[in-house]
Amino acid sequence: AQSVAQPEDQVNVAEGNxxxxxxxxxxxxxxxxxWYVQYPNRGLQFLLKYITGDNLVKGSYGxxxxxxxxxxxxxxxxxxxxVSDSALYFCAVRAASNxxxxxxxxxxxxxxKP
Amino acid sequence: xxxxxxTPRYLIKTRGQQVTLSCSPISGHRSVSWYQQTPGQGLQFxxxxxxxxxxxxxxxxxxxxxxxxxxxxxxxxxxxxELGDSALYLCASSEERxxxxxYTFGSGTRLTVV
Numbered sequence: 001a002q003s004v005a006q007p008e009d010q011v012n013v014a015e016g017n018x019x020x021x022x023x024x025x026x027x028x029x030x031x032x033x034x035w036y037v038q039y040p041n042r043g044l045q046f047l048l049k050y051i052t053g054d055n056l057v058k059g060s061y062g063x064x065x066x067x068x069x070x071x072x073x074x075x076x077x078x079x080x081x082x083v084s085d086s087a088l089y090f091c092a093v094r095a096a097s098n099x100x101x102x103x104x105x106x107x108x109x110x111x112x113k114p
Numbered sequence: 115x116x117x118x119x120x121t122p123r124y125l126i127k128t129r130g131q132q133v134t135l136s137c138s139p140i141s142g143h144r145s146v147s148w149y150q151q152t153p154g155q156g157l158q159f160x161x162x163x164x165x166x167x168x169x170x171x172x173x174x175x176x177x178x179x180x181x182x183x184x185x186x187x188x189x190x191x192x193x194x195x196e197l198g199d200s201a202l203y204l205c206a207s208s209e210e211r212x213x214x215x216x217y218t219f220g221s222g223t224r225l226t227v228v
Contacts, residue, residue: 034217043118043204043219090157100147100162100208101170102217107156 002027004093006105013081013112021076021108023091032094033074034102035065037087044090050074061085081112116141118207118220126226132193135223139186139207145169146188147217148180151202163188195227 003026013019025031032051036044048059055067065076074091088109092102119138127133139146147170148160159172163182182188186207192199202224206217 036219041224043120043221044206046216046218049216092157099169100145100164101159101172102147102149102157102206103159104149104157 002093002095002098002103004091004103004105006089006091006108008108009106010109010111013110015083015112015114016080019078019081019085019110019112021089021091021110023074023076023105024072025074025091025093026072027093027095027103029096031074032096033065033067034092034094035059035063035074035076036090036092038090038107039087047076047089081110083112083114086110086112118205118218120203120205120220120223122223123221124224124226126228127195129195129197129227131195132191133195133225135190135192135203135205135225137188137190137205137207137220139188139205140218143207143209143218144186145208146182146186147206147208148188148190149204149206150174151204151222152200157204160190192225197227199225200227201225 005024034049035047047063048057050057050067058064063078088107090107091105121136145164147162151157162170166182177193180190202222204222206219208217
């Protein structure tokens with residue numbers, strides 16, 4: 001069975017500091033991994049994905065994520081947080097055979113304080 | 115390129131009624147997936163359509179159904195509404211055939227069942 005865990009309900013960081021939002025996954029075979037962000041009363045906005053290739057993936061708005069196969073992790077990072085980064089972040093996984101089906105983590109609220 | 119369009123944005127229905135939600139994918143995208151988002155259960159996969167065929171299905175009761183038209187637009191129907199069906203319903207479109215692509219989400223339809 002596929003699953004995604006985001007162990008932190010909320011992450012608090014000060015503006016200008018680096019941020020990390022954690023994600024671990026379980027899936028059969030090679031995983032396809034995604035990060036999305038959601039602002040209040042909005043849909044999900046795509047940040048980045050890992051399909052194959054380099055373990056370090058760069059995405060939108062200065063975000064990046066590192067795929068670690070041995071630890072089955074795909075943590076989201078940003079070197080310098082902005083107040084406008086405050087939002088709800090979702091990690092998602094898709095198994096190769098499970099077309100169109102993303103399994104989402106429960107989400108992590110990121111709060112960036114000035 | 116126009117994004118994914120979901121209509122209506124907000125809907126209030128009475129218990130026992132039925133409802134139809136619409137999703138127009140990005141031009142050229144033939145895969146449309148539907149998700150239910152609630153505070154308690156998070157984001158859950160409902161089903162995916164590709165070229166008018168349901169290709170994947172989540173664990174929802176038969177009251178939840180969908181279809182896709184030849185222009186790739188998709189509709190989702192919920193019959194005999196229950197209070198617990200109150201949720202944000204999101205659709206995502208993708209170019210996906212057999213391999214993964216990014217999934218672009220619409221802004222969602224907020225359904226309230228009273």
